[in-house]
Amino acid sequence: MSDSIDELFEAxxxxxxxxxxxxxxxxxxxxxxTAEAAERDGAPPALVAAALLHDVAYLLRRPADGAGDPDLDxxxxxxxxxxxxxxxxxxxxxxxGLHVAAKRYLCAVDPGYRAALSAASIRTxxxxxxxxxxxxxxAFEALPHARDAVRLRRWDDQxxxxxxxxxxxxxxxxxxxxxxxxxxx
Ligand SMILES: [Fe+2]
Numbered sequence: 023m024s025d026s027i028d029e030l031f032e033a034x035x036x037x038x039x040x041x042x043x044x045x046x047x048x049x050x051x052x053x054x055x056t057a058e059a060a061e062r063d064g065a066p067p068a069l070v071a072a073a074l075l076h077d078v079a080y081l082l083r084r085p086a087d088g089a090g091d092p093d094l095d096x097x098x099x100x101x102x103x104x105x106x107x108x109x110x111x112x113x114x115x116x117x118x119g120l121h122v123a124a125k126r127y128l129c130a131v132d133p134g135y136r137a138a139l140s141a142a143s144i145r146t147x148x149x150x151x152x153x154x155x156x157x158x159x160x161a162f163e164a165l166p167h168a169r170d171a172v173r174l175r176r177w178d179d180q181x182x183x184x185x186x187x188x189x190x191x192x193x194x195x196x197x198x199x200x201x202x203x204x205x206x207x
Contacts (some may be wrong), residue, residue, distance in 0.1 A: 030078075033082075034191055041084070043077065044142030044146075047182060051059070051075065051186075052182060053073070053076065056074070056183045057070055057177075060173075063177065064152045065177075067197045067200065069117060070194070071198050073174055073178070075198075077098060078105060079094065081103055083098075088115060095149050096149040096150050098122070099182075100119065110198075111201050117174045118174070119171075121178060123154075125175050126151055126152065126154045126158070128176075131205055138179070140179070143179070
């Protein structure tokens, strides 16, 4: 995939519209809903961009049936970070890189969190390493972007409602363009 937002959006409109992450909505609808939740919550623009991009690894790797590839489910945050950190500022790429760690963190520190996860998200938790132990919790909290990753994670979990209305991709284009490397003001 090239660096252009056009090609990125093409992937959202093409593969992303037809593939599912074990949820009852497409990858693209899931990411749009996550971004919409971030925007509704008053998130800074870089974090709205991170929300829209957080599962980009699935668009890059294109597994035949969305989720169900344990290796990709386990590594999609790192794969997304590797792609995004070459194209977008750290405030976008950083939280994406930690959004799976944030799930493991929340499972450790918030008793109600795990109970509210979707069935698909509970399944992937195992290949992602399970809940953090106390030392991992402390190490996570010390990381840059950890707090933003936790916010992103909660929007991610909200963004799984089949048929929920969202803005279209073009609504988010200016936010993405403003946070490309070398273009941030
Ligand atoms: Fe997600």
